Amino acid sequence: xxxxxxxxxxxxxxxxxxxxxxxxxxxxxxxxxxxxxxxxxxxxxxxxxxxxxxxxxxxxxxxxxxxxxxxxxxxxxxxxxxxxxxxxxxxxxxxxxxxxxxxxxxxxxxxxxxxxxx
Amino acid sequence: xxxxxxxxxxxxxxxxxxxxxxxxxxxxxxxxxxxxxxxxxxxxxxxxxxxxxxxxxxxxxxxxxxxxxxxxxxxxxxxxxxxxxxxxxxxxxxxxxxxxxxxxxxxx
Numbered sequence: 351x352x353x354x355x356x357x358x359x360x361x362x363x364x365x366x367x368x369x370x371x372x373x374x375x376x377x378x379x380x381x382x383x384x385x386x387x388x389x390x391x392x393x394x395x396x397x398x399x400x401x402x403x404x405x406x407x408x409x410x411x412x413x414x415x416x417x418x419x420x421x422x423x424x425x426x427x428x429x430x431x432x433x434x435x436x437x438x439x440x441x442x443x444x445x446x447x448x449x450x451x452x453x454x455x456x457x458x459x460x461x462x463x464x465x466x467x468x
Numbered sequence: 469x470x471x472x473x474x475x476x477x478x479x480x481x482x483x484x485x486x487x488x489x490x491x492x493x494x495x496x497x498x499x500x501x502x503x504x505x506x507x508x509x510x511x512x513x514x515x516x517x518x519x520x521x522x523x524x525x526x527x528x529x530x531x532x533x534x535x536x537x538x539x540x541x542x543x544x545x546x547x548x549x550x551x552x553x554x555x556x557x558x559x560x561x562x563x564x565x566x567x568x569x570x571x572x573x574x575x576x
Contacts, residue, residue, distance in 0.1 A: 385565070387513075395505075395513065395556055397565035409563045445512055452519050453560035454503035458512035 352376035352457055354446050359462030366436050366466070372429040372446030372459055380404075380424035383449040386431050388442035389461075396442075399431065400449070414440075436466045470494055472557050472568035480576040487544040489571045491557035496537050501560040504533055504542045507570075508553045516555075517542065549575075 358370040372384070386398040399410045399420040408420055419432040429446050443463050447455035471494040481487055491502070504517040515524040517533035520540060530545040544551055552575050557568040 394570045395507075395558075395567040397558075397567065400563075400565070407563075411564070450515070450518065452503070452522075453501050453565070454515055454518035454524075454558070455505075455513070456515045456518075456524060458514070460512055 354448065354457055354459035356444065356446055356459040356462040359444065359464045361465045361467065362436055363468050364437060364466055367432070367434045368436065368464060370431040370433065370444055370446075370462060370464070372431075374427045374429065374448075377448075377457075379422075379427040383407075384422060384429045385447045385449060385455060386420060386429075387445045387447050387455070387458075388440075388464075389445070390439075390442045393442075398444070401429070433464070436464075438466050440464060441466050469564065470497060470559055470561055470566055472559055472566055474555075474557060474568035474571045476571060477569075478572045478574060480574050481547055482576045483547050483549055485547050487542075487547055487551070487573060489542040489544075489555055489573070491535075491540040491542070491568050493538045493540075493559060497540075497559045497561065499536050502533075502535070502540050503558045505556045505558065506551075506553050507556065513556065544573075547573075 353375045355373045385400045401420045417435045421430045443461040445461045446459045448457040450456035473492045475490045499520040502520040505513040507513040521533045532543045554570045
């Protein structure tokens with residue numbers, strides 16, 4: 351079964367750091383670009399970051415540039431998001447998502463909740 | 469950055485009716501780069517349509533997408549009870565993705 355499972359969410363104080371992980375299974379992880387998408391409580395979807403299959407191309411939304419770092423380990427079938435200098439507005443469910451052949455996200459994880467609060 | 473505006477914000481219809489959801493872009497979007505998603509409460513989004521008009525794997529044929537340039541439409545021909553959810557359009561351009569704000573499809 352094709353699956354993505356996020357972990358690492360939790361409660362963190364403003365200015366703190368958190369590292370999210372996404373474990374992939376059921377497909378050849380190293381062949382796909384991967385993404386992080388977030389959703390603040392009661393709000394819509396916001397793309398956060400993307401990384402190409404070999405990590406050669408990495409992009410960020412302006413809202414997280416300079417604070418978040420995306421990475422992957424193809425040997426471990428895992429995607430990561432290092433989040434530093436966290437703000438209250440970073441509070442959201444964070445999803446990892448696989449990009450299909452088209453620029454669309456065909457597989458999503460169940461999400462992990464990040465709460466930034468003092 | 470391309471802004472996507474979805475309308476209406478909320479659509480109230482009954483099962484069996486036809487739903488038409490709109491997504492308008494602030495500048496032209498390649499049809500290959502326009503997708504639609506469905507999200508139910510407490511669940512991750514699900515890809516419905518990619519390339520503006522191609523159904524994703526397992527998506528019933530009552531869902532269809534159309535449009536080009538700045539105007540795109542998601543149509544659900546005959547609403548089933550499980551179709552009531554929030555729908556998002558998404559575009560890709562300049563190595564960035566943006567989503568519309570969503571249309572909530574609710575039971576009338």
